[in-house]
Amino acid sequence: MALSRWSCPELAREAVTHGVAEAMSASTVWRWLARDAIKPWQYRSWLFPRDPDFATKAGRVLDLYERRWEGKQLGRGEYVISSDEKTSIQARCRCHPSLAPGQARMMRVNHEYDRGGAVAYLAAYDVSRARVFGRCAPSTGIVPFMALVEQVMTGEPYASAKRVFWVVDNGSSHRGNAAIDRLAARFGNAVMVHTPVHASWLNQVEIFFSVVQRKVVSPNDFTNLDEVKQRLAEFEKRYNATAKPFQWKFTRRDLHDLLARISEHER
Template sequence: MVTTSPFIIVPDPADLTALTGLANSRRAEHRQVIRARIILAAAQGHPNAAIAADLDLHVDTVRKWRNRYAHNGLAGLQDLARSGRPPVFTPVQVAQVKALACTPPADSDVPLARWSAAELAVQAVSQTMVTSVSPSTVSRWLTAGAIKPWQHRSWIFPRDPDFAAKAGIVLDLYDRRWQGAELGADDYVISADEKSQLQALHRRHPDLAPGPGRTRRVEFEYRRGGTLAYFAAYDVHHAHVIGTIAPTPASNPSPNSSTR
C-alpha cells in the first residue's frame, strides 16, 4: 500500500523555472540540487517512498523537504539559522588582551622590546584575564581588530630652526622650480647618497629553489669578498636610479678570513 503525502506540491511558473535550473545545475551545492529534484518529483505526483528510492535518500529526508516547501515555498529549501558553538571568551576578555597588546611590555615587567602573540597569551593568563588562550587565538583577535599595535611608522621631529626654509628649497625642486622659475626640459634634479660598509659575501653553493612543501634553502657557509660602498643617484622626475659600486679602503679581504 502506497502512502499518499498530505502535501500536494503545485509550484507556480516562477518556482518551476527556478527549481528546474537548480536541479540541472553543475555549480550549485549538491544538497540544493537534491532538494530541487525532490520538489520537482513531488510536483509530478510521485509518492515520498518512490522519490526516496529514485534519489537514494531516506524517506524522512524527502518528507522533510516536501513539508518545508509546502509551507514556505523556495525559502523553505534553505538551511535554518543555527546558533553555533557558544563563544569561549567574552568581549571583555578580548578587549583586555587587545589593550594589553597596545601597552609596552615593560609596563608588565616583561623584558621584551615588543609583544609576540605567544608572550601575550602567557601574560593574559598570568594577569588572570583568561584561564587559558592559544597564541593563534590572540593573533586572530589582533588581526581582526581596528588597532594593529605591531604596525608602526618612523618619524623624526625637526629641531633645526631653519627647517622650513631648507625644506622649501627641496620641495620646490621636486615641483620643478628653482628660485621661483620653472625648470627647463634639460634640467635634472638628482638625489644622491652613499651606502658604505657593505659586506660582499659569496655563498659556497647556489641556493636551492623552493618546491612543494619546501622553502627556499640558502647555503650557510660563505666567502668574504671585502667591503664595498654603493653610490646611488635618483633622477627624481624620471624615476630612474643610477647606481655604482666602488671599493672602500677596507675592501681587501683578509687572507685568513673564515667562513661562518
C-alpha cells in the first residue's frame, strides 16, 4: 500500500481500481464509514505497559487518591502530594506585536519570534487540598527537585504531618530506590511512591500542567524568562485561591478493565 492514512476520495478510487464496484463516490464511502464509526484518516499513539509490576504500582497510586495505603484508610495528618516537572517553557518574543481579539476576529500572534531561553517549572500538588507549590529552575534534576521538596516539607501542615506521600514518575530527578532513600533520609515522614513506567497519566499534577499550558503558556508571547516566571507565580496564587480537587474517577476497577483489554490485543 502506498498510503498509511486514507481519505474518502482515495478509498473510493481504490475500490474502483480493485473492482469492488464499477463506480463509487466519496460520499458513499463516507456514509459507510460513518455508519460503523470508522475514521481511517485519524490515529492516536498509545503504549503497551512494559512494567512487570504495572498493576501493583498503579493500584498503590489509585489507592492513595482514595486515601488508602496498604489496605488502611489514611487519617488526619496524612497527605498525598503529586509532583513532577514541566520542562523547557520557552520565552518567545514575537517579532511583531500580537493583535488583541476584536469583533468576529481571533487574537493574532505572529509566527516569527526570537528565543529568550527556557525554564523548567516544578510543581507539587496536594491532591485533597487542591493546593499547588511551584518553583522555577534553569533545568530539572535532583537538586531542583529536592529544593521543591524542601519548600513543601518545611511548611505546615507537612512539617508536622504523620506521613506525606509523594507520587512521582520515573524521571531522572526522582528515579528508583536511591530517590526513595534520599527523600526518607531528608524527611522521615515523607514516603515516595512511583507510578509505573510510561504511566505519568496516573500523576494528577499532569492535569494541573495541562491547565498551565492552556491558560499561562499558550500563546507563548513573553519578552524574557523573568516574565515567564512572574506569570507562573501569579497564576499559582490565583489557582490556589479558587481551586477544588480534581474529580478523579479512574479506579482499581477501571485499571483491571484496561489491563484486560490490553491483554486481548496481545493475543
